[in-house]
Amino acid sequence: xxxxxxxCTGCRRCAxxxxxxxxxxxxxxxxxINSERCVLCGQCVQICSAYASAFDExxxxxxIKLRERGMLETVKEPLFAAYNVxxxxxxxxxxxxxELYKVVQCAxxxxxxxxxxxxxxxxxxxxxxxAAALRRLGFDRVYDTNFGADLTIMEEGNELxxxxxxxxxxxxxxxxxxxxxxxxxxxxxxxxHHLSSCKSPQQMSGxxxxxxxxxxxxxxxxxxxxxxIMPCTCxxxxxxxxxxxxSGYRDVDVVLTTRELAQLIKDKGIDFANLPDEAFDLPLGNxxxxxxxxxxxxxxxxxxxxxxxxxxxxxxxxxxELNFVRSGEGIKTAMVRAGExxxxxxxxSGLKNAAKILEDVKAxxxxxxFIEVMTCPGGCINGGGQPKFLLPEYREEAxxxxxxxxxxxxxxxxxRKSHENPxxxxxxxxxxxxxxxxxxxxxxxxxYVARKGQN
Numbered sequence: 001x002x003x004x005x006x007x008c009t010g011c012r013r014c015a016x017x018x019x020x021x022x023x024x025x026x027x028x029x030x031x032x033i034n035s036e037r038c039v040l041c042g043q044c045v046q047i048c049s050a051y052a053s054a055f056d057e058x059x060x061x062x063x064i065k066l067r068e069r070g071m072l073e074t075v076k077e078p079l080f081a082a083y084n085v086x087x088x089x090x091x092x093x094x095x096x097x098x099e100l101y102k103v104v105q106c107a108x109x110x111x112x113x114x115x116x117x118x119x120x121x122x123x124x125x126x127x128x129x130x131a132a133a134l135r136r137l138g139f140d141r142v143y144d145t146n147f148g149a150d151l152t153i154m155e156e157g158n159e160l161x162x163x164x165x166x167x168x169x170x171x172x173x174x175x176x177x178x179x180x181x182x183x184x185x186x187x188x189x190x191x192x193h194h195l196s197s198c199k200s201p202q203q204m205s206g207x208x209x210x211x212x213x214x215x216x217x218x219x220x221x222x223x224x225x226x227x228x229i230m231p232c233t234c235x236x237x238x239x240x241x242x243x244x245x246x247s248g249y250r251d252v253d254v255v256l257t258t259r260e261l262a263q264l265i266k267d268k269g270i271d272f273a274n275l276p277d278e279a280f281d282l283p284l285g286n287x288x289x290x291x292x293x294x295x296x297x298x299x300x301x302x303x304x305x306x307x308x309x310x311x312x313x314x315x316x317x318x319x320x321e322l323n324f325v326r327s328g329e330g331i332k333t334a335m336v337r338a339g340e341x342x343x344x345x346x347x348x349s350g351l352k353n354a355a356k357i358l359e360d361v362k363a364x365x366x367x368x369x370f371i372e373v374m375t376c377p378g379g380c381i382n383g384g385g386q387p388k389f390l391l392p393e394y395r396e397e398a399x400x401x402x403x404x405x406x407x408x409x410x411x412x413x414x415x416r417k418s419h420e421n422p423x424x425x426x427x428x429x430x431x432x433x434x435x436x437x438x439x440x441x442x443x444x445x446x447x448y449v450a451r452k453g454q455n
Contacts, residue, residue, distance in 0.1 A: 001038055001045065001233070005030035007081035014044035014082050019351035019375065020183070031081075039186070040084075041179040041351065041375045042233030042384015046395075048082035049388055084233045084384070087254040088264060091227060094254070095138040100225045103141040103213065104134050105205045106280075108149065109231040109295035109380040110258050112405040116387045116398070117262035118272040123401030125409055128277025133265050134229075135278065141209075141217070144280045145228065146287030148205030149294040149303065151427070152176060153418035155444050156198045157307040158435040160370055164341070169193050171346075171361065171368040174300050176200040178238035179375035181448065183351055188358050189450030197445040201294060202228050202235055203244050205284070206251035207443045212431045213284055221249055228255045231295070231383035234375075246443050257385025283423035289320075289409070289416035296403045297349040297379035298325040298332070301372040305336055305345070306417045313339040320416050326407075329377040331357065333368070344368045350377040378403065 003014070003023075008030040015023035015031065022038040025031035033044070094100055106127075115124040131142045156174070163172050175181055175196040184192060199207070206228070210221040228235065238244070239252035256264070265272055279285070290306050293299035302322045309317045324334045329350045336343040346368045348354050354373050360366040376382045381402040382395075389395045415421055432440045 001033050001040055001042065001082065001084055003031050003033060003044070004081045004083065005032070009081070013047045017043045017047045019043070037186075039179040039182040039351070039375065040234040040237050040384075042084055043376060044082040045080075045084055045233065045384050046382075046386070046388060048080055080388075084236070084257075086233075086257060086260045087236060088256060088260040090254050091256055091260075092264060092267075094225050094227075099223065101141075101217070101219050101223050102139045102225045102227065103143060103209050104139045104227040104229060105143045105145045105148065105202070105209070106130060106134070106229045107145040107202070107231055107295065107380065108292050108299075108406060109383060109386070109402065110229050110261070112295065112381065112402045112409075113231065113258055113386050113398075114262060115272070117259070118265075120273070121401070122394075122398040123403075123405035125405045128279070129272060129275045131280055132275040132278040133261075133270055133272055136270050136275075137264060137268055139227070141213075141281045141284075142278075143205065143209065143213070143284040144287055144291075145201050145205055145230075146291035146294070147284050147421075147423070148201035148203075148208070149291035150288050150418035150421045150424050151204050151208070151444065152198055152201045152294075153290060153303050153307050154424060154428075154435045155204075155440060156196050157304050157311055157418075159196055159198065160304065160308055161311050162436065164343075164369055171366055171371050172196055174370075174372045176294070176300060177234075177374050177380075178232070179234040180351060180354070180373045182234065182237070182451075183354070183375070184358075185448055185451045188362075191358060191361055192448040192450070194361060195448060197447070199244070199444055199446050200238065201291075202230065202255075203238065203251055203446075204444050206239070206244070207247045208284065208427070210247035210249055210251060211443065212427060215431075216283070221247060224249075226251065226253045228252050229258065229261050230255050231258050231380045231386045232376075233257060233384040235385075243446050258383075259385055259387060262387070283426065286421060286423040288418050288421045289411070289413040290418045291421070292410050292413065293406055295380045296326075296406050297329075297374050297377075298327045298347045298372065299379065299406070300374075301325045301345055301347050301370070303418060304370070305343075307419050308343070309336070309338045310417070310419070312341060312343075315339075317417075321411075325372075329353070343370070346371045348373040349379065351375040381406065
């Protein structure tokens, strides 16, 4: 994350949304980011959108200086001082290469937000147009991070059951949000053994693309460009982590945010609104409703519980919709009876809410078995790489609409549990063996690194 001091007016709206007080500077003066505290969530980028019409000589001295330098010429000109340096140019160059086999995956939150960049209403669900646009950009295979989400549940669900059975390293925290993992590594390294060892869906997908997927397509993995479309700015950091290369290559090479994908589509002159709907490529584009709801707070928990209940009881879950873990910002707790086990769970939305539970874990006061943590309030649908809100009052409406769209999509799918995805079952039969097995552990799990003061 960066802040351009030449554009920053010192309004400190970015400081208000930063969950870790990583934005420093005086009011009406340029702000800067403390890199030792920043977890790269991108919420500062999302909120930075002041309009020139908001400034006059009676307000900030900074605005006067900017106006004098010709930076505030029109009422319609927005200021975006906070920004992240993405991978868009790298992707554009790679797409022009005939030497690379270009594979892309798309996160669940992207399909309910991308269309907003092309004038569609908030929450419009457009996976078919997105797949069509990606093919017209030059990708050879359009796969789905939702497949990786189903795979994550297979590993994470079995890991939770194993920990409960052994009474070891409880509570178990989710590990699919890279900014949350970054925070835990920086601020609570003594608790890292409580995180699930599962890689995120992005990274699980990437390693499968360059192993199992390469075999399916009879491609040399060295020639595969593995790209990911994500609602999250921290995913770009995650894919560069040293340990994310278990395929023998960099598992995910580049990451585009939702905004960057929209920019590439516009740059190519693609008429997004009039594209026909096209399907994702199979088998690595097939997914369940459980995979689809990963994009919103409580979704990972609900997806895991749909599978964990059946792993524990060996019986069909009595219901699919688990509304009691669907949450807004804050902490939501629940108890789920699975046979004789009272499974205690918590959902944490917004990283600023995580410290209380972490301190309870340190003090031995935490009674939960399983805890989901999402850095961005509302989850990935409100990620730092999502379409920007030039007027912040629209943000709540957009997040609400995206959330409703994701759950509606889940409700319409025939398969709604990760372990019932036939292509996930086939992946284990043909390649992985079994959840938590030798091959799965090598490719799909990772270790964490104490990094306090290392950013």
